[in-house]
Amino acid sequence: MKNKNKQTKFPVARIKRIMQKDEEVGKVAQATPIVISKALELFLGLIIEEANKVTADRGSKKVEAYHLKHAVENVDMLDFLKEIVEAVPDPSAGGTIDLNAESTEKEKKRRGKGKRAEGGGPSAPRKRRRKAGKEEEEEEEGPEPEADNTYDNGNGKQNVDDEEWDG
Amino acid sequence: MSDHEGHGGAAPGTDDDLSLPKATVAKMIAELLPNDVACAKETRDLVIECCVEFIHLISSEANEICEQESKKTIAPEHIIAALKRLGFETFTEEVEDVLKDHKQQVKEREKKVGKLEASGLTEEELLRQQEELFAASRAKFQSTQQ
Numbered sequence: 001m002k003n004k005n006k007q008t009k010f011p012v013a014r015i016k017r018i019m020q021k022d023e024e025v026g027k028v029a030q031a032t033p034i035v036i037s038k039a040l041e042l043f044l045g046l047i048i049e050e051a052n053k054v055t056a057d058r059g060s061k062k063v064e065a066y067h068l069k070h071a072v073e074n075v076d077m078l079d080f081l082k083e084i085v086e087a088v089p090d091p092s093a094g095g096t097i098d099l100n101a102e103s104t105e106k107e108k109k110r111r112g113k114g115k116r117a118e119g120g121g122p123s124a125p126r127k128r129r130r131k132a133g134k135e136e137e138e139e140e141e142g143p144e145p146e147a148d149n150t151y152d153n154g155n156g157k158q159n160v161d162d163e164e165w166d167g
Numbered sequence: 168m169s170d171h172e173g174h175g176g177a178a179p180g181t182d183d184d185l186s187l188p189k190a191t192v193a194k195m196i197a198e199l200l201p202n203d204v205a206c207a208k209e210t211r212d213l214v215i216e217c218c219v220e221f222i223h224l225i226s227s228e229a230n231e232i233c234e235q236e237s238k239k240t241i242a243p244e245h246i247i248a249a250l251k252r253l254g255f256e257t258f259t260e261e262v263e264d265v266l267k268d269h270k271q272q273v274k275e276r277e278k279k280v281g282k283l284e285a286s287g288l289t290e291e292e293l294l295r296q297q298e299e300l301f302a303a304s305r306a307k308f309q310s311t312q313q
Contacts (some may be wrong), residue, residue: 008194018185019226027240031269035243038265042258043221048199065209077254080224081217
């Protein structure tokens with residue numbers, strides 16, 4: 001049973017500390033963080049509302065990070081958030097190769113071992129890898145490509161143990 | 168002003184980890200979304216980052232406005248002006264209401280203090296009366312224990 005009374009509030013002292021992290025900010029009146037708390041509430045309402053619109057548009061029941069990203073791109077008021085959401089990958093882009101530095105590094109690691117590119121070559125069976133959830137999804141969803149032995153270790157076998165197994 | 172930030176996450180340790188409590192934000196998000204829609208954990212964390220960024224944005228702007236007025240303390244009025252400058256005019260009405268309420272509460276608190284002073288009781292008298300009340304409730308408590 002959800003409580004829609006909206007009694008939950010942001011911690012005022014925490015807001016003040018966050019404000020004062022900025023060296024330029026000096027003294028802050030007691031009422032100020034209280035006022036910011038309200039503005040923050042409204043702001044939260046705004047981004048959640050906008051993100052939810054994207055969620056609904058896509059027929060989803062879960063607000064994903066890239067829904068938020070799209071919302072930021074759609075709404076002028078949220079321009080200042082563009083950098084923060086920049087790193088969020090858009091799944092409709094297909095692969096995750098080179099989308100950001102992180103996944104590139106991981107790709108390099110993989111290529112080093114089994115010389116397999118994402119989505120190409122004899123695809124490995126599902127493995128638990130220590131990487132972001134989204135990439136894992138990609139791999140599991142990827143269809144088994146045609147038996148193209150160009151990428152494997154020369155024996156056409158699917159290497160199960162060869163890859164990084166972080167356990 | 169003691170502030171019990173009860174949450175299951177990390178304690179507010181170093182300044183660099185300064186963020187908003189995850190549980191609080193998760194609850195607020197749940198209150199905002201329709202009953203059949205959930206929020207991914209990743210999204211919630213991202214939202215928290217956005218909120219912190221918003222605080223910095225407003226504070227920075229308000230600080231400038233404050234300096235322009237040759238004031239040293241950032242007042243709520245500076246926040247409201249900052250909101251307008253940054254394109255958040257739609258927020259100002261409710262924010263001004265909160266400010267009004269707060270000022271009202273402060274006034275009432277001051278009035279209460281005034282009442283106490285006007286009661287003619289010295290601080291010692293008041294302390295004694297307080298002790299009596301404590302003793303009475305202690306006794307009541309102990310009797311219910313038996």
